[in-house]
Amino acid sequence: MKVQVNSRRGNKISDFEVSESTSVQEFKKLYARKFPKTYVERQRFTYGPAPGMPLVDGKSLSDYNIKDGDVLVFKDLGAQIGYAAVYVIEYAGPLFLYPMFYFLRNQIYEKASSHPIQFTQQIALACWTFHYAKRILETLFVHKFSHGTMPVFPNLFKNCGYYWSAAVGISYFVNHPLFTSPPIERVYLGLALFIIGELGNLTTHLMLSNLRSPGTKERKIPRGFLFNYVSCPNYFLEFVAWVGFSIMTQTAASIMFTIAGAGQMWMWAVGKHRRYRKEFDGKEGRQQYPKSRKVMFPFLA
Amino acid sequence: KNITTFNQHQIIMGIAAKAYLILYNVIQCIGWGYILVNTIKHHNTKTDKTLWDTVGSMVSIFQYAAILEVVHSLIGLVKTPFMTTAVQVASRILLVLICNYVPTTHNAKTVYIMLFSWALTEVIRYSFYAFGQIGYVPYPIGYLRYSLFLVLYPAGVFGEMGTIVSSLPYVKEHDLFGISLPNKWNFSFSSYYFLLAVLPTYVFGLPWLYTYMIAQRKRFLSGAKSTPSVKKTQ
Numbered sequence: 200m201k202v203q204v205n206s207r208r209g210n211k212i213s214d215f216e217v218s219e220s221t222s223v224q225e226f227k228k229l230y231a232r233k234f235p236k237t238y239v240e241r242q243r244f245t246y247g248p249a250p251g252m253p254l255v256d257g258k259s260l261s262d263y264n265i266k267d268g269d270v271l272v273f274k275d276l277g278a279q280i281g282y283a284a285v286y287v288i289e290y291a292g293p294l295f296l297y298p299m300f301y302f303l304r305n306q307i308y309e310k311a312s313s314h315p316i317q318f319t320q321q322i323a324l325a326c327w328t329f330h331y332a333k334r335i336l337e338t339l340f341v342h343k344f345s346h347g348t349m350p351v352f353p354n355l356f357k358n359c360g361y362y363w364s365a366a367v368g369i370s371y372f373v374n375h376p377l378f379t380s381p382p383i384e385r386v387y388l389g390l391a392l393f394i395i396g397e398l399g400n401l402t403t404h405l406m407l408s409n410l411r412s413p414g415t416k417e418r419k420i421p422r423g424f425l426f427n428y429v430s431c432p433n434y435f436l437e438f439v440a441w442v443g444f445s446i447m448t449q450t451a452a453s454i455m456f457t458i459a460g461a462g463q464m465w466m467w468a469v470g471k472h473r474r475y476r477k478e479f480d481g482k483e484g485r486q487q488y489p490k491s492r493k494v495m496f497p498f499l500a
Numbered sequence: 501k502n503i504t505t506f507n508q509h510q511i512i513m514g515i516a517a518k519a520y521l522i523l524y525n526v527i528q529c530i531g532w533g534y535i536l537v538n539t540i541k542h543h544n545t546k547t548d549k550t551l552w553d554t555v556g557s558m559v560s561i562f563q564y565a566a567i568l569e570v571v572h573s574l575i576g577l578v579k580t581p582f583m584t585t586a587v588q589v590a591s592r593i594l595l596v597l598i599c600n601y602v603p604t605t606h607n608a609k610t611v612y613i614m615l616f617s618w619a620l621t622e623v624i625r626y627s628f629y630a631f632g633q634i635g636y637v638p639y640p641i642g643y644l645r646y647s648l649f650l651v652l653y654p655a656g657v658f659g660e661m662g663t664i665v666s667s668l669p670y671v672k673e674h675d676l677f678g679i680s681l682p683n684k685w686n687f688s689f690s691s692y693y694f695l696l697a698v699l700p701t702y703v704f705g706l707p708w709l710y711t712y713m714i715a716q717r718k719r720f721l722s723g724a725k726s727t728p729s730v731k732k733t734q
Contacts (some may be wrong), residue, residue: 372688377681451687 202260204244206227207272219261223254230273240348242281245269248409251376266406279348285355286338292363298324300367300374314376317384323373323448326393330440333401341404343411365459369452381449389447396440401426403433420479427489428497430472434464435495468495504584513658517577522633524568531562536619542611550606552599559615562622563589563596582597592618594698602667602675610666614659617652624648646717653713657706664695671695 200219204212215229228241245251246263255261265271301324304311315407349355372378380386402424410419425432441457472494481487494500506514535555543553566589573582595614599605628645631637670676672692679689 372681372686375681375686378686379682379684449684449686451685454685 202226202265203268203270204273205270206367207274211430212273217260219265220259222257222259224255224256226260227256237275238279241276243274243276245274246271276350278351280351280355282344283338283342284348285349285358287335288355289358289362289431290331290334290338292359293366294335296329296363296366297327297331297370300370304374304376308374308376310376314341317378317380318383319380320374320378322390323444326390326444326447327370329446330397333397337401337404341408343408361459365452365456369448369456372450372452373448378402379449381446386447389443389445390415392443392446393440394443396438396443399436400433400440403436407433417480420475420488427492427498429468429493429495430475431464431468431495433495434468437464439440465496518633521572521577522630525626525630525633528562528565529623529630531558531565532619532622532626535559535562537617539612539615539619551611552606555615556606558619559602560596563592566592591660591698592615593714595663596646596665598663598695602670604670605663605667608663608666610659610662612659613655614663617656617659620648621652621656642720646713646720649710649717650711653706653710657702661699661702664699668692707710 200217202215202217206212206217213233215226215233217229219227221229223244223272224239226244227242230242231237231239242365244254246254246265252263254260254271300307301316301320304316381389405428406424406426407421410421411417425435429435437456438461441453441460445453474493476488479486479488535558536553538558539551542549542551547554569578569580570582570585570589572578573580573585600610605611607721624641624644628637628641631641676691677689678691679687
């Protein structure tokens with residue numbers, strides 16, 4: 200059968216000869232063969248009246264009841280970059296920029312020679328480095344991404360801008376010769392919270408990863424551990440870790456970073472929570488998402 | 501179900517919201533109109549009072565009041581995106597702060613240009629929004645909104661950047677709002693370096709906003725039925 204592809208403005212782009220059993224992936228490959236610049240990952244097709252049903256990988260044209268002569272609308276998502284690639288690049292910044300202020304303190308700060316390195320600064324360095332090394336390792340070996348790619352513009356630059364400038368902003372103050380450490384009890388409290396947060400976050404990531412069978416993009420209801428209380432315990436535990444780091448260093452820049460991160464994670468968590476509830480509505484044989492689960496903060500929200 | 505039905509409470513809230521927004525936009529329009537007239541008047545009159553002495557408090561009041569617009573977008577009263585409004589208002593308030601705390605700017609030529617650009621833009625923008633609330637925007641208002649920016653954006657940027665630059669020596673000398681180490685929160689701040697960092701953002705900001713408005717202008721001129729919720733003009 201013949202399928203027509205239009206632009207979003209309504210102009211015809213081209214016709215394609217397909218069959219009902221053609222998969223979405225195969226169709227995208229056909230399109231890429233005709234228009235090589237828009238490789239598969241850049242393509243987005245919708246079917247039906249605006250805004251239209253998006254054609255999802257894993258399905259075939261018949262799943263959408265696409266018939267001979269039907270029109271699909273094409274959107275170019277722009278240059279794409281792999282999810283894992285983005286994460287590695289954005290975490291590499293903090294991993295190298297933060298220690299720079301610690302190890303090159305004599306070159307960077309005026310008063311470095313008259314102020315020896317403080318214990319708190321050493322702990323902070325260890326924690327920070329551990330956090331981002333863990334993130335990179337998780338990206339490479341633990342996480343199973345739903346999406347293959349994201350747009351290069353503006354995402355890569357926004358993300359790197361955020362992480363890299365946060366790293367510089369926090370490191371500059373924590374490693375400063377005139378750094379004022381909170382009392383040692385608070386440093387240990389912060390450190391304890393940090394460790395709890397990091398280990399809890401890692402546990403949660405491992406649980407999520409094991410939830411999904413290899414090669415699939417299926418979604419299941421996570422259960423156990425802090426999932427019994429919130430939809431996104433990973434975000435909660437990340438927040439706990441950063442609260443710990445902020446208590447440990449008592450540095451305004453770290454507190455701002457913790458708040459900003461919590462705000463962003465909250466927005467993601469709300470979306471995730473909604474999707475879970477929508478997908479697992481208990482109807483037509485689907486499981487019911489536990490109603491008592493909160494979004495990100497156990498017992499609270 | 502695609503049909504949304506409203507109960508009586510929602511209808512009353514909707515009307516109250518509209519009335520409030522009309523009031524807000526009209527008051528802002530009048531305020532900036534006053535500022536516009538007096539900025540021009542001050543430029544053409546010989547007086548010992550500085551420009552900022554004359555219109556400074558009005559500018560401060562009406563520009564700080566624009567923080568309400570950030571709240572409006574946050575609570576969903578208007579469709580303008582929060583981030584755009586927040587950045588816009590923040591950058592204006594930064595300049596109001598500079599004018600208020602740096603006496604050397606009070607009669608600067610750059611401030612005339614800046615205030616003239618701001619005031620003329622705002623008078624038209626707020627009347628555009630007020631009319632928008634009652635559902636009919638007279639074509640001349642729409643035309644001016646989508647045409648004057650071609651000159652007023654670059655003029656405004658020139659005025660703002662120039663005012664920042666001219667304030668630098670005073671800011672550096674007086675370490676305005678300076679916070680130094682060591683302190684309990686391990687934080688330091690230098691207005692001088694902060695302003696230096698702000699300057700390059702104009703280089704990115706202007707082309708981006710300008711091209712956005714040009715696209716909006718095209719849509720308006722081609723008689724598009726609905727111009728989408730517009731980002732704030734400079």
